[in-house]
Amino acid sequence: MTDTTTTPPEIGGIGHSVKRVEDARLIEGQGNFLDDIALPGMLHMALVRSPVAHARINGIDSDAAMAVDGVLAVVTGELMAAHNLAWMPTLSGDTQAVLATDKVRYQGQEVAAVIATDPYAAADGAELVEVDYDMLDAITNPQQSLAEGAELIRDEKEGQTDNLAYTWETGDEAATEAAFAGADRVVSLTTHYPRSHPSPLETCGIVADVNSVTGQATIYMTSQAPHAHRTLFALVAGLPEQNIRIVSPDIGGGFGNKVPIYPGYVVATAASLLIGQPVKWVETRTGNLISTGFGRDYYMTGELALSNDGRIQAMRVDMLSDQGAFYSDAQPTRYRAGLFHVCTGSYDFPHAHIKCRGAFTNKAPGGVAYRCSFRITEASYLIERLIQTAAYELGIDPAEMRLRNFIQPEQFPYETATGFVYDSGDYPTALRKALDAAGYDELRAEQAAAREEGRLVGIGIAHFTEAVGAGPAHTYDIAGLKMIDSAELRVHPTGKAILKLGVKTQGQGHETTFAQIVAEETGIPSTDIKVIHGDTDDTPYGLGTYASRSTPVGGAATAMVARKIADKARHIAAHLLEAAPEDIDRDADKFFVKGSPDKSVTIQDAAFAAYTNLPEGMEYGLEDVTYYNPPNLTFPYGSYVVVVDVDADTGVWKVRRMVALDDCGVRINPMIVEGQIHGGLTEGFAMSSMQWITFDDDGNCIGSNFMDYLIPTAWETPRFELLETVTPSPHHPIGAKGIGESATVGSPAAFVNAVVDALAHLGVRNIDMPVLPDRVWEAIDSAGG
Amino acid sequence: MEITVNINGTDHTADVEPRRLLVDHIRTGVGLTGTHIGCDTTSCGVCTVLVDGTPVKSCTMLAVQADGREVTTVEGLKSADGLHPVQQAFSDEHGLQCGFCTPAMMLVGAALIEENPAPSDDEVRWAISGNLCRCTGYMNIVKAIQAAAAAASSDGDG
Structure with missing residues (x-):
């Protein structure tokens, strides 16, 4: 492990595996999750969802539902329309139905809501709401959707004459085409990154408490971005922003699923406003899987122009994305395909051109950044699959192929063909270290011997580069809100502190790691710092936690505000030591006159003096706030090596080893970083092996519960071997880059590459995810193996 | 229907609808x-939860079926002696992140180490295979349950 610690364990600054503060409540069942909240007079809401994918609504009969004991109201789209709330804006500038008024456009769409005194009564009522539908043909894939004569899904949308949701392109088309025309070889790969769902174990929910007398709206919700949600509530519902308080309590996992605003939130808030009592809505698991933000669903064709010796000269990508019925990707405004243009990956070549079309289908909307920074998972998957394909076609070892094309350490900062400026990296060292740990050369020898015996062994490599920490305000906003973030630090007279954040944990351990940043910068022990987050009345503004932006943006804000505090403390210490501020030095937690460490002032002494004994002209108190606008994204990377054994008779594959080297810059808390990597690798394994949301031809969602949507248990999940290198980000105050999503982004290609590698000698080049045994068997069978 | 369920050592008597789930x-x-x-x-x-010491998914048991039985929830793990070894081990080994699956994982772990004082990696994974976790990748949960088993055994020996 690389040692980056500068403080002793009792201070617990950067580099210490400090035990988590949040554990104390969670291991005793004292967490406060959304469904644990109970307010006096609280009512319960259940949603009526469409059982069909595409149909016109003729009418809704609520009589039987209203007759259920305990049911107080049935809210329909008509009622919402009377308050101008039947439709709401999405995070991608489209509009989405809150409760359907004209027709339903996907199975599971919200049609009505039943409000009752008890959740069982609400569910009974929802069963009895009768909706009269006129069936329409369902369109279940984007190819069908964009075909001539396809039924118009978004017939309500002014000016919409087809099912095209958007088009987007980037890069230099002419230069790219010229490079392809002159290339020795062109290698291509067509693959589908299937629809997946983040499905945190806690579903989405809200307790809306709107006081009709004071106008105060206190909204408890499962929100990864409480401040952004407050502003959007103000803009959509017309509520005055000072009267909206969003409280995001303990969150049972987010993974991007809790970034959008969902219809249930809006209906519950409206119902509380109309009825004058708090209203709770907690999504069912099926509701979560069939209606809230999915991830991926990209059909991709990628091509590389290559020289005969394996040098990449250009990349060309054509994509088609399945957006579902509403375009509601949660992503920066100017990038319609998220940050997909990071698809040039870790490689040095001058030209790329990417074009993408998004299509409406009769499927749930979403397109959230499922444990990834806006479509980076798809991008990383494509280039890492493509380079392996190229290696086979050119007869070059896949590891050697990467080494020949890597951006070299001395090239950083490196501007990619699509305009990202990578901050730092040493890719060859990382890959070689991972290969050595895996015993790559021995594995290749074993593979060759195994093939002689008719056994299938595969070695898969992925070397990914992420672009996280959105982002610089000149480029990045969501729904017009710039993607800055903030931290406020108050040091009390006894030297204990409160740190307030604009970001919000969902299990990443902010209450521990952000305190460590303050400890590093001020010398206040991390255990003396309470971290507050998630309550918009009590924290400074920020865009929230997703896209691995907490440490790159919120963590930077924390370091910067702590430096302001430390600097004021230094001036106070100078006053106490009767010296000039510029003559004051500091070690972990003490100030002293340079050269005289015997006489010192602790940070706690300085804090007390901040309220009792100040130099002339200095303002009382020891607190400050910083809003951080990052100068650039950060670019974590990693080298993953997977070894699989494939049973040729059944297509079943097993992970023998998974070696994962991550470089996320400086690690604040190594224990927590490794935990994040374990989780991310598991989700990558899940997507590559079993997790997908599919639909039948009528638009019925297959994968609407955890019996059909498979999530790996401990039994299937591989064991992981972790490695690291540390290449600090030069522009981040503490050199950190973000780690929450790296492993989910990087690992799917490594797993799939491993299975394909086992079959490569048969001529197999691709198996789409999830790599199910029957797909493997078919690949072997059709290759004549 | 009136039922009395002993939860964490205290009898709770209540009138419940027959369809009401235990959870x-x-x-x-x-x-x-x-x-x-x-x-x-x-x-x-x-x-x-544990019903008479056995892990049971309380969304699939009716409250009336628990009448007269002993239920242990996460709130009942801690004793006068302090945290249960699984609670301590989950924190020490970073066996939890968001904490949503944690109470259940700890109860399954506690039940396992009652039966098997030194479970192998595979035995722990099999025992918790009815419990999903989306955050940890299970590595540290397995470590935590094994550490708890070791701690419980050494307590017993001492």
């Missing part, structure tokens, strides 16, 4: 919210 009775009837709800189909296991 709802524990959470809203008795007010112990450490037991969670995650899937509605007995798949995820976050609602796991």
Whole structure:
């Protein structure tokens, strides 16, 4: 492990595996999750969802539902329309139905809501709401959707004459085409990154408490971005922003699923406003899987122009994305395909051109950044699959192929063909270290011997580069809100502190790691710092936690505000030591006159003096706030090596080893970083092996519960071997880059590459995810193996 | 229907609808919210409690079926001696992140080490295979349960 610690364990600054503060409540069942909240007079809401994918609504009969004991109201789209709330804006500038008024456009769409005194009564009522539908043909894939004569899904949308949701392109088309025309070889790969769902174990929910007398709206919700949600509530519902308080309590996992605003939130808030009592809505698991933000669903064709010796000269990508019925990707405004243009990956070549079309289908909307920074998972998957394909076609070892094309350490900062400026990296060292740990050369020898015996062994490599920490305000906003973030630090007279954040944990351990940043910068022990987050009345503004932006943006804000505090403390210490501020030095937690460490002032002494004994002209108190606008994204990377054994008779594959080297810059808390990597690798394994949301031809969602949507248990999940290198980000105050999503982004290609590698000698080049045994068997069978 | 369920050592008598799920009775009837709800189909296991010492998914048991039985929830793990070894080990080994599956995982772990004082990696993984976790990748949960087993054994020896 690389040692980056500068403080002793009792201070617990950067580099210490400090035990988590949040554990104390969670291991005793004292967490406060959304469904644990109970307010006096609280009512319960259940949603009526469409059982069909595409149909016109003729009418809704609520009589039987209203007759259920305990049911107080049935809210329909008509009622919402009377308050101008039947439709709401999405995070991608489209509009989405809150409760359907004209027709339903996907199975599971919200049609009505039943409000009752008890959740069982609400569910009974929802069963009895009768909706009269006129069936329409369902369109279940984007190819069908964009075909001539396809039924118009978004017939309500002014000016919409087809099912095209958007088009987007980037890069230099002419230069790219010229490079392809002159290339020795062109290698291509067509693959589908299937629809997946983040499905945190806690579903989405809200307790809306709107006081009709004071106008105060206190909204408890499962929100990864409480401040952004407050502003959007103000803009959509017309509520005055000072009267909206969003409280995001303990969150049972987010993974991007809790970034959008969902219809249930809006209906519950409206119902509380109309009825004058708090209203709770907690999504069912099926509701979560069939209606809230999915991830991926990209059909991709990628091509590389290559020289005969394996040098990449250009990349060309054509994509088609399945957006579902509403375009509601949660992503920066100017990038319609998220940050997909990071698809040039870790490689040095001058030209790329990417074009993408998004299509409406009769499927749930979403397109959230499922444990990834806006479509980076798809991008990383494509280039890492493509380079392996190229290696086979050119007869070059896949590891050697990467080494020949890597951006070299001395090239950083490196501007990619699509305009990202990578901050730092040493890719060859990382890959070689991972290969050595895996015993790559021995594995290749074993593979060759195994093939002689008719056994299938595969070695898969992925070397990914992420672009996280959105982002610089000149480029990045969501729904017009710039993607800055903030931290406020108050040091009390006894030297204990409160740190307030604009970001919000969902299990990443902010209450521990952000305190460590303050400890590093001020010398206040991390255990003396309470971290507050998630309550918009009590924290400074920020865009929230997703896209691995907490440490790159919120963590930077924390370091910067702590430096302001430390600097004021230094001036106070100078006053106490009767010296000039510029003559004051500091070690972990003490100030002293340079050269005289015997006489010192602790940070706690300085804090007390901040309220009792100040130099002339200095303002009382020891607190400050910083809003951080990052100068650039950060670019974590990693080298993953997977070894699989494939049973040729059944297509079943097993992970023998998974070696994962991550470089996320400086690690604040190594224990927590490794935990994040374990989780991310598991989700990558899940997507590559079993997790997908599919639909039948009528638009019925297959994968609407955890019996059909498979999530790996401990039994299937591989064991992981972790490695690291540390290449600090030069522009981040503490050199950190973000780690929450790296492993989910990087690992799917490594797993799939491993299975394909086992079959490569048969001529197999691709198996789409999830790599199910029957797909493997078919690949072997059709290759004549 | 009137039932009496002993939860964490205390009898709770209540009049419940026959269809009421045990998990709802524990959470809203008795007010112990450490037991969670995650899937509605007995798949995820976050609602796991111990009924007479055996792990049971409380979303798939009716409250009336628990009449006269002893239920242990996460709130009952801690004793006068302090945290249960699994609680301490989950924190020490970073066996939890968001904490939503944690109460159930700890209860399954506690039940396992009662039966098997030194479970192997595979034995722990099999025991918790009815409980999903989306955050940890299970590595540290397995480590935590094994560490708890070791701690419990050494306590017993001492």
